[in-house]
Amino acid sequence: MPPGGLALWLRLAGVRGDDLAAAAxxxxxxxxxxxxxxxxxxxxxxxxxxxxxxxxxLDRAAAQLRRAHHTCRR
Numbered sequence: 001m002p003p004g005g006l007a008l009w010l011r012l013a014g015v016r017g018d019d020l021a022a023a024a025x026x027x028x029x030x031x032x033x034x035x036x037x038x039x040x041x042x043x044x045x046x047x048x049x050x051x052x053x054x055x056x057x058l059d060r061a062a063a064q065l066r067r068a069h070h071t072c073r074r
Contacts, residue, residue, distance in 0.1 A: 007050045009034070015072040016044050024068035029061055 012020065017033025024031060034046030049065075051058060 006052050007048050010047045010049055012045050012047055015069060017047050018044060019072050020047065020065075020068055023071045024065060026071075027064040027068045029064035029068065031065075 017035055021031060021033045031050075032048055034043030034048055035041045037043055037048060053061070
């Protein structure tokens with residue numbers, strides 16, 4: 001468990017956060033890509049993932065994110 005905060009920062013491999021957010025939206029998952037948290041877009045390879053939801057909701061979100069990531073990498 002993280003020592004504090006409300007979100008984890010995940011470094012993405014092989015996909016931009018903006019592209020992943022668009023694909024995730026098609027899978028029913030909404031999140032803000034890292035680029036939304038930087039003035040100059042330097043966080044485009046990152047994802048800010050909140051983890052305060054119930055475990056069942058996090059499991060569903062992880063599955064949707066996995067599907068979206070697979071879509072982006074095609």
